[in-house]
Amino acid sequence: MAYQVTLIRGDGTGPELVEATRRVLEGTGVAFEWDVVEAGVDIMETAGTPLPDNVLASIRKNKVALKGPITTPIGTGFRSVNVALRKELDLYACIRPCKSYQGVRSRYTDVDLVIVRENTEDLYAGVEYPVDSAEAGQIIGMANGKIRQDSAISIKPISRTGSRQIVKAAFDYAIENGRRKVTAVAKANIMKYTDGLFYEIAREVAREYEGRVEYDEWLVDAMCMQLVQKPENYDVLVMENLYGDILSDLCAGLVGGLGVAPGANIGVDTALFEATHGSAPKYKGLNKVNPTALILSGLLMLKYLKEDEAAARLEKAVSDVIAEGKSVTYDMKPDRNDPSAVGTAEMADAIIARMQAG
Numbered sequence: 281m282a283y284q285v286t287l288i289r290g291d292g293t294g295p296e297l298v299e300a301t302r303r304v305l306e307g308t309g310v311a312f313e314w315d316v317v318e319a320g321v322d323i324m325e326t327a328g329t330p331l332p333d334n335v336l337a338s339i340r341k342n343k344v345a346l347k348g349p350i351t352t353p354i355g356t357g358f359r360s361v362n363v364a365l366r367k368e369l370d371l372y373a374c375i376r377p378c379k380s381y382q383g384v385r386s387r388y389t390d391v392d393l394v395i396v397r398e399n400t401e402d403l404y405a406g407v408e409y410p411v412d413s414a415e416a417g418q419i420i421g422m423a424n425g426k427i428r429q430d431s432a433i434s435i436k437p438i439s440r441t442g443s444r445q446i447v448k449a450a451f452d453y454a455i456e457n458g459r460r461k462v463t464a465v466a467k468a469n470i471m472k473y474t475d476g477l478f479y480e481i482a483r484e485v486a487r488e489y490e491g492r493v494e495y496d497e498w499l500v501d502a503m504c505m506q507l508v509q510k511p512e513n514y515d516v517l518v519m520e521n522l523y524g525d526i527l528s529d530l531c532a533g534l535v536g537g538l539g540v541a542p543g544a545n546i547g548v549d550t551a552l553f554e555a556t557h558g559s560a561p562k563y564k565g566l567n568k569v570n571p572t573a574l575i576l577s578g579l580l581m582l583k584y585l586k587e588d589e590a591a592a593r594l595e596k597a598v599s600d601v602i603a604e605g606k607s608v609t610y611d612m613k614p615d616r617n618d619p620s621a622v623g624t625a626e627m628a629d630a631i632i633a634r635m636q637a638g
């Protein structure tokens with residue numbers, strides 16, 4: 281029976297990346313029935329909202345979604361659709377594997393890390409008060425002179441529940457994927473209550489997995505240095521939302537950049553798969569950007585659906601095409617202006633052909 285999957289085309293380069301990924305996933309032989317829905321800047325003009333109700337309704341029904349990137353205007357305009365989706369559907373865990381593939385240009389060759397990022401709380405909870413607002417004034421009043429009068433305020437909530445479920449997700453991921461260590465990353469020396477709570481809960485959860493998965497802790501600043509110096513020492517990294525956002529991009533950089541960094545947003549019974557990168561709007565409609573990150577996100581979806589054999593075949597085809605270095609997009613060529621670089625659609629064709637060749 282075909283899997284019913286919600287397909288969100290996104291905006292900017294999203295639709296072309298989604299189309300390439302859809303074709304590759306169908307090329308594995310696994311049957312899908314796509315429920316194609318629109319969210320983002322383009323639908324905003326006609327629907328009056330970047331996240332029409334039918335998008336959430338479709339995901340709630342199908343429980344699995346594949347999503348192209350969506351633009352978030354900076355400073356003003358609507359709140360991030362990406363954040364709203366994760367919050368509305370309580371997709372509390374963002375899993376971002378960062379793995380070196382032979383042939384991808386990078387300073388490092390042997391990275392195999394997984395970032396497990398909390399997705400629903402922290403400074404991304406959307407609890408913010410503008411400068412000079414009554415609410416900001418109230419908080420400034422409670423802060424006994426620690427906050428300047430002309431401050432805007434963003435609140436950082438970290439809960440026991442949120443911390444427990446994300447740390448458990450990291451340990452469960454480690455067990456299911458044969459990983460040896462979980463590292464909790466925070467800044468508990470400065471944020472004693474919020475990040476302190478995160479560590480406290482992480483230690484509790486770690487005790488439940490003692491003897492099966494190792495546990496250690498790093499402060500986020502020291503972790504950044506460790507990762508650029510000795511990324512091979514780390515395995516599964518679990519952290520709050522903001523640190524996870526930043527370290528995901530750092531780790532994507534270790535394995536060759538955003539073009540090859542996939543992601544999965546997982547909740548209790550729903551999952552949404554999307555690349556780490558954004559909508560790269562300057563390349564919109566040019567059939568130019570790298571589909572690998574979204575295709576690898578599709579691979580994570582195949583694994584989630586327990587289509588392990590198809591996932592393994594797809595991973596081999598992707599890695600062969602990259603290693604060969606012929607049918608790859610501009611960003612994977614040693615010279616970014618190399619005229620032999622292929623487009624988004626052609627790289628997908630090469631991956632499909634490789635899978636069919638066996």
Ligand code: NAD
Nearest residue numbers: 349350351352353362538539556557558559560569570611
């Ligand atoms: P971006 O990831 O869209 O692009 C930054 C640069 O990275 C691009 O200019 C390009 O050089 C490179 N790049 C990104 N994806 C690539 C690909 N597939 N192949 C080759 N090169 C690629 O980041 P940005 O410019 O900061 O964000 C653009 C928009 O996307 C913003 O509105 C942002 O809010 C949004 N965004 C969305 C998501 C999401 O949908 N989950 C994630 C991040 C950013």
